[in-house]
Amino acid sequence: MDQTADCGRELIRTLSLVDNISESEKEKIRDQIVKDIYWLAEKIANESVSKEQIKTDWGEKADDILTSKYMGFPIMLVMLGGVFWLTIAGANIPSAFLAEGLFWFEGRLNELFMWANAPQWLQGILVSGVYRTMAWVVSVMLPPMAIFFPIFTLLEDAGYLPRVAFNLDNFFRRSGAHGKQALTMSMGFGCNAAGVIATRIIESPREKLIAIITNSFVPCNGRFPTLIVLASIFMGTVVSETYSSFVAAAIVVALVLAGISITLLVSWILSKTVLKGVPSSFTLELPPYRKPQLGRILVRSFIDRTLFVLGRAVMVAAPAGLIVWVFANIGIKGMSLLDYAANLLNPFAVLIGLDGVILLAFILGLPANEIVIPIMVMGYLSTGAMLEPDSVSVLRDILVNNGWTWLTALATMSFSLLHFPCGTTLLTIRKETGSMKWAVFTFFSTTAVAIIVNFIVVQLIHLFL
Amino acid sequence: MLLSNLPLKNSGKIIGLTAKGEQRRRLLDLGLIPGTTVMAKRKSPSGAPIAYLIRGTILALRKEETDLVEISP
Amino acid sequence: MGLTAKSSGFNVLKESFNIDIEINKPVIALAGNPNTGKSTVFNALTGLKQHTGNWPGKTVTQAQGVFTHNNQDFLLIDLPGTYSLLSNSTEEMIARDFICFARPDLTIVVADATNLERNLNLVIQVMELTDNVVLCLNLMDEARRKKIRIDIEKLSGELQIPVIPTIARENDGLYELKEISYKICTKQIKITPYKMKYSENVEEAVEKVLPLLKTRLNQISDKLNLRWLALRLIEGDKTVLESIEKYFFKLSKNTEGQVLSCGSNC
Incomplete structure (x- = not known):
């Protein structure tokens, strides 16, 4: 049968010789073909379309403002801050409500285990380990996602995102990257794995890789809760309660801007070293604004994004909770494995403004970023169980009692922003690039960036304060 | 005159492309064919790219591309 | 039907x-x-x-x-x-x-x-x-x-x-x-779309290539739009040939009854 293939190749070879047209002649023909089709399209369109001049084109007016020299960037910042503020402020109440319900259920689960005379360790693993981690993830993540994703989809549907790419393109161009990277970064706010898949819209392989490697410098929904909680505990409380969500939102915006700056810097470094090359051609359509379909947005963002990301988080949270519980409860001479590991990491962690427990939490949080804070708390409390997430003041007390200052919070937020992407994102990178190489490269390069930035910032602050 | 030199809010007619190969194909397919009127619509607040009205669609192009398009004002 | x-x-x-x-x-x-x-x-x-x-x-x-x-x-x-x-x-x-x-x-x-x-x-x-x-x-x-x-x-x-x-x-x-x-x-309606006519130099080039294609590809000529193929060839699009090779020859191994017999064409 291989003969068929050979025969095909032979046939193809002869076919490519059927014409004896020169290359320049071919180019002329090619130009003519495209031209002829366009002229026909124009002719038919002119004959069947009649257009009345309309007085105001609202899309044009909107673009005059949204992409204007002076208003373009401030509006983007306000939008970004507004989305974060809505997410933070709006998520508080449902979060507490969910936590209450889920932990009420935990009480019932405990009763059930006691009634069944189940062994203590089994109850510990399943309730304090698996269930509690899952409950934390759901109550902390679901409300912000249920708010963030629909707003984001709304902006996407209305057609605002291409304007963001248009506004920012020059920065990306100078970094040797593609303007559409701004779009893939926007997707990264929801989920970095989704952001990596979104890089499909970038045609050139070089610029696509840059966008993939740097995507996790945009904080995803799994890390937002960490950033938000720490920002509100350590920075938001300096002002009165009414403004704390504004301050927290402002801090998160500042972090995001830092993440974008680092993205541009790393993109530039990559395009000068590992991924050398000139920027490929760039075309971006600015489609007309469209009235978004609210109903469909709610359904789609809930099913496609919220449930998808949440389901994934819960799936990794359950086994992770189990393992961490075991780590925290099995020990030698009264010291848990978790403590041993934390002590081992501590000298290095201190250099970058963290402590052993925090660093260990980031490492154990590789499957999903949303369980980093729960693991941290488990490490601090020798009880080996996570606390209830609704009590922010309790969390603050635990952290402060373990030596946290605003600098620890800053270092933790910065490390969270810059460190290695989560397991799912790394797997997605492998899939999208077709090789393990780039997943490994991303892991090490982002972590190196996180360590370097943290080290410099922390040492500088130590020097001056 | 090159398309990249077309002042904002002005229009010009495409005379030819100096792009070659793949890039030429792409630009042609976007509607940048000789005889087409193009208008420079708006500039990104970061200074580039510039968005052009080309056959009913607003397309943002970088200078690298618009340097390859010749127009007559 | x-x-x-x-x-x-x-x-x-x-x-x-x-x-x-x-x-x-x-x-x-x-x-x-x-x-x-x-x-x-x-x-x-x-x-x-x-x-x-x-x-x-x-x-x-x-x-x-x-x-x-x-x-x-x-x-x-x-x-x-x-x-x-x-x-x-x-x-x-x-x-x-x-x-x-x-x-x-x-x-x-x-x-x-x-x-x-x-x-x-x-x-x-x-x-x-x-x-x-x-x-x-x-x-x-x-x-x-x-x-x-x-x-x-x-x-x-x-x-x-x-x-x-x-x-x-x-x-x-x-x-x-x-x-x-x-x-x-369900074939209740048959459609014959308007067929694009190109400028003279293009049509002339097509005319030159088309008969050759007909003889070479007579076995798959009913499965392929030869005029379209001719247009791609004269404008120098090589990817079409790669696709023909891919879809008609490499894959034909497994699609029984669809294998092109080489015959005298080789």
């Missing part, structure tokens, strides 16, 4: 395009420019009966879904959104190869009614490739708002294909779209 898998022509759908063909389930391809509401049309037609994956060997998303009309199931394949089929981006090659080699029973081109001219560019190219084409003129509400009036009959007469105005997000016109798809796939 001519509703058989064989009517999709060459049996390469499953292997090379990741699509499960079934007897009596016509395949409909959905093509269109980006930002025309193509995915809205796709969603409105298939509802929840859809799933997404990748085009084989490519990191380009493929969506396929099923819709039913008059008790007849149709398999709808969402092609990547493209302005054209002529430049060799991955998306355009996928769309082109699917229409050319998978030979769907029908191709619906979704067009933005507010920007007909640019969209017709793609419509004309699809009409060159295949006869069974329907134009779905979407976003009619936007066009109305922008005071754009389109003479549907005139347009349909010029292109010589059915033109269905729709507002996909309000499910407007989708019944008509399904009805015409049904009629075409």
